[in-house]
Amino acid sequence: MKNLQLIGLFLVVAGSFLPLVHIPIVGNWNYWKVDNTLAIAVWGFSLLTLVFILIDKTKFVRIMAFLMILLFVFTIVAIKLKSLDYFSFLPFKSWQSTFAGIVKLSWGWFIEFLGTVVILIVSIKNINTIKN
Numbered sequence: 001m002k003n004l005q006l007i008g009l010f011l012v013v014a015g016s017f018l019p020l021v022h023i024p025i026v027g028n029w030n031y032w033k034v035d036n037t038l039a040i041a042v043w044g045f046s047l048l049t050l051v052f053i054l055i056d057k058t059k060f061v062r063i064m065a066f067l068m069i070l071l072f073v074f075t076i077v078a079i080k081l082k083s084l085d086y087f088s089f090l091p092f093k094s095w096q097s098t099f100a101g102i103v104k105l106s107w108g109w110f111i112e113f114l115g116t117v118v119i120l121i122v123s124i125k126n127i128n129t130i131k132n
Contacts, residue, residue, distance in 0.1 A: 004122045005053045005061065011115030012068065013046050018108030021079055028106060031075075038075050045071065049119065058126045065120040072112055076105065 016039055019028030031039040045068050052060040083103040090096045 001122050001126045002053055002056075005119050006050075008115045008118030008122065009046055009049055009053065011111050011118065012042070012049075013115075015108050015112035015115060016042050018111055019106040020108040020112075022104045022106045024102055030108065034075065034079065038071070038078075041071060042068065058123045062120060062123040065116050065123065068116045069113070069120075072109070072116070076109070079103065079105070 016031040019030060021029040021034060023029065031042055045064055049061055049064040049068070052058075052064060080103075084096060090099060
C-alpha cells in the first residue's frame with residue numbers, strides 16, 4: 001500500500017512542474033509561475049505526507065490529502081478571480097469576463113488531482129484493512 005501512496009505523491013510533486021494554466025500570448029504556467037507561495041505550500045504538504053507515509057500514520061496521510069485537494073481548489077478559484085481582476089481596466093463587465101475567459105486551466109490539474117485521489121483512496125483502504 002505504501003508503494004501506491006508514494007506513486008500518488010510522485011504524481012502530486014511532478015504535477016507542480018506540469019502546465020496548469022494556459023495564457024494565449026504568455027504560454028503555459030506551472031505552480032511555480034502561478035505563485036511561489038502556493039508552490040511551496042504544495043511541496044510542504046507533500047513533504048509532510050511523505051513523512052506520514054514512511055512512519056505509517058494513515059490518518060494523517062488522509063488529512064494531508066484532503067488539505068492538498070482544498071489547496072488545489074483554492075488555487076483554481078484564485079486563478080479565476082485573479083484573471084477577472086487582471087482585466088478590470090476594461091470598461092464593460094462583459095469585456096472583462098470575455099478576456100478573463102482566455103485564461104484556461106491546463107491538463108496538469110488532472111495529474112495533481114489524480115495523485116491526491118490515489119493517496120486518499122489507498123489511505124482509506126489501508127484504514128479499513130487495519131480495522132479488520
